Amino acid sequence: MKISLTINGREVSADVEPRTLLVHFLREDQGLTGTHIGCETSYCGACTVLVDGKTVKSCTMFAVQADGASITTVEGLADNGQLHPVQEGFWERHGLQCGYCTPGMIMSAVGLLQEKQSPSEDEIRHAIEGNLCRCTGYHNIVRAIEYAAAKMRGEEPPPPDWEEEEVSV
Amino acid sequence: MTTTTSVLGGAVRRREDPALVQGRGRYVDDIKLPGMLHAAFVRSPYARARITSIDASAALAMEGVHAVYTADDVRHLGPLLAQVPVGKLRPLLADGMVNHAGEAVAMVVAESRYLAQDAVDAVVVDYEPLEAVVDLRDAASDRIKVHDDLDSNVIITWEAGPFGNEEAMAETKRKIAEAKQRDDTVVVSLDMVNQRLIPTAIEPRAVLANWMPGYERFEVYSSTQVPHALAGAIAKTFGLASNAVRVVAPEVGGGFGAKLNVYADEILVSFASKALGRPVKYTETRRESPHNTIQGRGWLGTATIVGTRDGEVLGYEIHAICDMGAYSQNFTAAIPFLGVFVGSGQYKFPTHMKLDLVHTNTMTTDAYRGAGRPEAIYYLERILDEYAAAIGMDPAEVRRKNYIPADQFPGAMAPVGFALDTGDYEKNLDAALRFFGWEDLKAERDRARAEGRYVGLGLSSYVEVCGFGPSALVDLGFSWSEYGLPSAFNGSGLVRVNPDGTATVIIGTGPSGQGHQTTWAQIVSRELGIPEDRIRVTHGDTAESPMGIGTFGSRSAAVDGAATYEAAQKVREKAARIAAHLLEAAEEDIRFENGGIHVAGSPDKSLTWEDLAKTAYQPHLLPEGLGGGLEAHSVFSPSNATWPFGTHIAMVEVDPETGDVDILRYMAMDDCGNVINPMIVNGQIHGGIAQGVGQALFEDAIYDSDGNLLTGSLVDYPLPTAADLPNFELRRTVTPSDANPLGVKGIGEAGTIASAQTIVNAVVDALRPLGVRHIDMPLRPKRVWQAIQDAQSGRNG
Numbered sequence: 024m025k026i027s028l029t030i031n032g033r034e035v036s037a038d039v040e041p042r043t044l045l046v047h048f049l050r051e052d053q054g055l056t057g058t059h060i061g062c063e064t065s066y067c068g069a070c071t072v073l074v075d076g077k078t079v080k081s082c083t084m085f086a087v088q089a090d091g092a093s094i095t096t097v098e099g100l101a102d103n104g105q106l107h108p109v110q111e112g113f114w115e116r117h118g119l120q121c122g123y124c125t126p127g128m129i130m131s132a133v134g135l136l137q138e139k140q141s142p143s144e145d146e147i148r149h150a151i152e153g154n155l156c157r158c159t160g161y162h163n164i165v166r167a168i169e170y171a172a173a174k175m176r177g178e179e180p181p182p183p184d185w186e187e188e189e190v191s192v
Numbered sequence: 193m194t195t196t197t198s199v200l201g202g203a204v205r206r207r208e209d210p211a212l213v214q215g216r217g218r219y220v221d222d223i224k225l226p227g228m229l230h231a232a233f234v235r236s237p238y239a240r241a242r243i244t245s246i247d248a249s250a251a252l253a254m255e256g257v258h259a260v261y262t263a264d265d266v267r268h269l270g271p272l273l274a275q276v277p278v279g280k281l282r283p284l285l286a287d288g289m290v291n292h293a294g295e296a297v298a299m300v301v302a303e304s305r306y307l308a309q310d311a312v313d314a315v316v317v318d319y320e321p322l323e324a325v326v327d328l329r330d331a332a333s334d335r336i337k338v339h340d341d342l343d344s345n346v347i348i349t350w351e352a353g354p355f356g357n358e359e360a361m362a363e364t365k366r367k368i369a370e371a372k373q374r375d376d377t378v379v380v381s382l383d384m385v386n387q388r389l390i391p392t393a394i395e396p397r398a399v400l401a402n403w404m405p406g407y408e409r410f411e412v413y414s415s416t417q418v419p420h421a422l423a424g425a426i427a428k429t430f431g432l433a434s435n436a437v438r439v440v441a442p443e444v445g446g447g448f449g450a451k452l453n454v455y456a457d458e459i460l461v462s463f464a465s466k467a468l469g470r471p472v473k474y475t476e477t478r479r480e481s482p483h484n485t486i487q488g489r490g491w492l493g494t495a496t497i498v499g500t501r502d503g504e505v506l507g508y509e510i511h512a513i514c515d516m517g518a519y520s521q522n523f524t525a526a527i528p529f530l531g532v533f534v535g536s537g538q539y540k541f542p543t544h545m546k547l548d549l550v551h552t553n554t555m556t557t558d559a560y561r562g563a564g565r566p567e568a569i570y571y572l573e574r575i576l577d578e579y580a581a582a583i584g585m586d587p588a589e590v591r592r593k594n595y596i597p598a599d600q601f602p603g604a605m606a607p608v609g610f611a612l613d614t615g616d617y618e619k620n621l622d623a624a625l626r627f628f629g630w631e632d633l634k635a636e637r638d639r640a641r642a643e644g645r646y647v648g649l650g651l652s653s654y655v656e657v658c659g660f661g662p663s664a665l666v667d668l669g670f671s672w673s674e675y676g677l678p679s680a681f682n683g684s685g686l687v688r689v690n691p692d693g694t695a696t697v698i699i700g701t702g703p704s705g706q707g708h709q710t711t712w713a714q715i716v717s718r719e720l721g722i723p724e725d726r727i728r729v730t731h732g733d734t735a736e737s738p739m740g741i742g743t744f745g746s747r748s749a750a751v752d753g754a755a756t757y758e759a760a761q762k763v764r765e766k767a768a769r770i771a772a773h774l775l776e777a778a779e780e781d782i783r784f785e786n787g788g789i790h791v792a793g794s795p796d797k798s799l800t801w802e803d804l805a806k807t808a809y810q811p812h813l814l815p816e817g818l819g820g821g822l823e824a825h826s827v828f829s830p831s832n833a834t835w836p837f838g839t840h841i842a843m844v845e846v847d848p849e850t851g852d853v854d855i856l857r858y859m860a861m862d863d864c865g866n867v868i869n870p871m872i873v874n875g876q877i878h879g880g881i882a883q884g885v886g887q888a889l890f891e892d893a894i895y896d897s898d899g900n901l902l903t904g905s906l907v908d909y910p911l912p913t914a915a916d917l918p919n920f921e922l923r924r925t926v927t928p929s930d931a932n933p934l935g936v937k938g939i940g941e942a943g944t945i946a947s948a949q950t951i952v953n954a955v956v957d958a959l960r961p962l963g964v965r966h967i968d969m970p971l972r973p974k975r976v977w978q979a980i981q982d983a984q985s986g987r988n989g
């Protein structure tokens with residue numbers, strides 16, 4: 024089937040099998056391998072992208088369903104080499120280790136911050152509940168999103184919470 | 193309380209991240225090669241069955257299907273190699289029998305991933321199902337043997353106290369028995385399960401093999417922690433020289449021990465690529481992953497402790513049956529042995545351990561974060577709490593009373609028979625108690641209790657063994673010899689200053705998120721003064737790197753980091769000679785500072801690294817006999833493993849109506865010696881704790897009695913989410929290791945080793961007023977609720 028859509032601001036037309044998942048279309052046909060696959064069953068969130076501004080797990084959708092839509096993947100976030108504040112937050116606050124969950128996690132955070140300028144810690148934790156990370160224990164992901172939220176409000180982000188010093192008694 | 197600094201690097205942001213946060217990281221599944229085909233596997237629905245026929249004709253008739261391979265095609269390659277070949281080795285494809293659900297029976301190779309999956313569905317296999325053995329006691333009884341050609345399901349028994357000394361062990365057993373007889377002692381015993389877990393890296397395993405005709409060489413991309421081991425295994429399996437196989441581990445999306453293995457699929461896609469002359473890729477699906485990638489843990493045991501009424505422990509025993517699954521892979525039978533290393537924890541009391549390792553009709557177990565050590569520490573630190581409760585003593589004080597004293601370090605001998613590097617357990621405990629305010633926490637808990645809330649405090653000490661390892665451990669199997677590479681678990685590092693004054697560091701590790709590019713740049717920058725952003729670190733490529741062992745067992749910094757440090761020192765020495773020559777100064781006056789090279793006391797005499805490097809590559813300008821170039825390689829064998837330790841504390845609240853457990857606070861005081869990058873170290877602890885909490889509260893690989901995995905999907909096997917976990921409060925003490933020149937100890941697994949029993953101790957503490965003595969993990973609401981009901985009706989404890 025023929026579909027036309029916008030991906031990261033670029034118009035794309037393609038011929039796809041009806042059963043092709045959006046995530047496979049992005050990765051295999053469009054070469055946008057930043058969107059990852061962790062489960063293909065809508066649980067891990069590694070495949071999260073924005074479809075018409077809303078976060079969607081791209082393994083839960085067929086490519087044909089994206090006909091006419093505008094899609095943003097993690098590759099489309101940075102602006103002329105300038106990292107998006109969420110990307111910067113993940114870097115600054117060590118919000119990633121292996122980086123595999125990261126694109127999906129970042130897209131979910133972008134989705135959250137579009138809706139809420141000043142989410143509480145609890146709201147952040149619940150907003151990314153559908154994104155699994157096995158490496159970080161989420162502590163620094165929450166810090167990363169708090170950093171980004173502050174930046175996007177034009178405020179100074181809170182300082183990092185790792186200690187350089189040991190405790191002696 | 194005072195604070196000092198022992199940070200060797202600083203919280204430098206990671207070099208790895210700009211690519212990863214932009215989705216530009218390259219993982220195996222992202223790689224496409226021209227002409228690439230896709231593999232998929234036909235898997236057994238039965239846990240134990242005879243294969244009566246396989247009919248692949250319909251699959252082979254499909255357009256775009258290139259091959260369907262079965263055991264007949266690959267039998268000549270032998271079973272899958274294992275570094276510790278104790279027990280039954282796995283056939284590459286099931287040969288006549290299947291021995292666990294999901295075992296691979298046939299491999300399909302086709303033009304596309306979707307087509308390969310369609311063809312899998314078209315392969316018809318007939319089975320004659322047989323009764324499966326799943327229960328560990330049942331397996332140990334040999335009522336049914338998993339493998340007819342083995343004498344017993346019990347493949348080996350590890351016994352220690354101390355290890356390897358029968359006479360001393362008899363003495364230990366006698367002492368413990370005597371103590372039990374005394375009427376002034378207390379004996380506490382608990383049966384406990386340390387359940388099987390599914391490691392679940394978020395990136396499923398993937399491998400892409402390419403046989404290059406004419407070059408007569410394999411190029412293999414794999415999501416592995418051990419590229420050299422894989423290269424060796426492929427070479428040995430196909431009768432090639434080890435340098436005819438290049439393995440590249442690009443970005444690896446989490447490993448946690450599950451990618452510390454050589455897998456049948458890695459050998460099989462290599463085979464297919466060679467047979468078909470095309471690159472072949474296989475990416476496992478999440479659904480098949482628990483049947484294809486190793487699981488971890490799986491102990492069923494009894495811990496018994498005997499001690500005086502004032503807290504002096506006189507003896508500790510643990511007897512457990514450990515689940516190996518149907519086949520032994522890389523380290524399978526060695527994993528419980530890692531538990532033996534730390535079986536007596538930080539304590540001085542006589543300890544007797546006996547572990548029976550059994551085959552069952554389930555997926556293989558092997559290293560999962562902590563690997564044997566969380567299991568061993570769990571039993572010990574759980575029973576210590578029950579003993580403390582029995583004698584009415586503060587659990588922290590019971591631990592303090594039984595620690596190996598600081599004056600026995602370095603080199604203190606643990607009762608299980610291994611010499612520890614450095615330690616000061618009381619210092620660490622005191623730091624934890626004072627810094628986190630143990631007395632205040634207890635008061636807070638008591639206040640909550642008085643209000644009718646079920647709030648509990650849990651504490652656990654731990655010691656870990658990691659950083660393998662010493663060359664002498666080769667005799668215990670710490671080597672890649674079975675893969676044709678008889679190298680001790682050395683570290684290696686190559687440091688090169690390039691002619692433009694930048695530096696390249698090449699290491700043989702295979703990280704999966706540990707930030708080696710950053711930390712190694714810090715190590716080298718600290719030695720040479722070259723700024724970190726002018727140093728590039730590469731790893732995970734066997735064609736480029738010196739012989740490497742891989743990234744596992746919290747070994748990289750302590751072993752490969754130390755090797756790189758030594759290599760940097762060699763480069764520095766040579767650079768100092770060149771600089772002394774160029775600046776007409778004495779070698780000992782040369783200083784490497786501020787990104788350049790200076791002469792002490794003569795501020796006008798200096799060189800840039802560019803100046804120096806340029807000269808280094810023009811030998812005619814160098815002093816006689818020095819030789820051109822500016823690079824060095826070092827192989828490092830530590831004098832001991834490293835033994836980090838610490839104290840973790842959790843405060844939880846249980847809702848007795850629902851059984852819900854809420855972690856109110858999680859506090860950790862770890863000691864991993866010197867720290868290079870505190871940001872990265874903390875990240876490792878966070879992730880480690882999260883996995884221990886996952887075991888304590890959520891995760892369980894449950895097989896039914898027919899051997900079906902009931903929790904194979906992420907729905908049934910819930911990983912902790914952001915909403916399940918608290919913030920972690922981390923601090924540290926520093927007791928530098930004497931086993932390596934950096935004074936560092938491993939930190940990748942400590943959080944996992946410390947946390948599961950910390951949580952369980954806290955939950956049991958919360959419910960002790962209701963009469964609960966123990967609940968087996970995972971402490972899911974239903975189980976907690978049931979334990980409360982049972983305790984109330986007198987059925988628990």
Ligand code: FES
Binds near residue numbers: 061063065083
């Ligand atoms: S791959 Fe889509 S949710 Fe896991």
Ligand code: FES
Binds near residue numbers: 118159
């Ligand atoms: S960083 Fe590895 S899964 Fe999140």
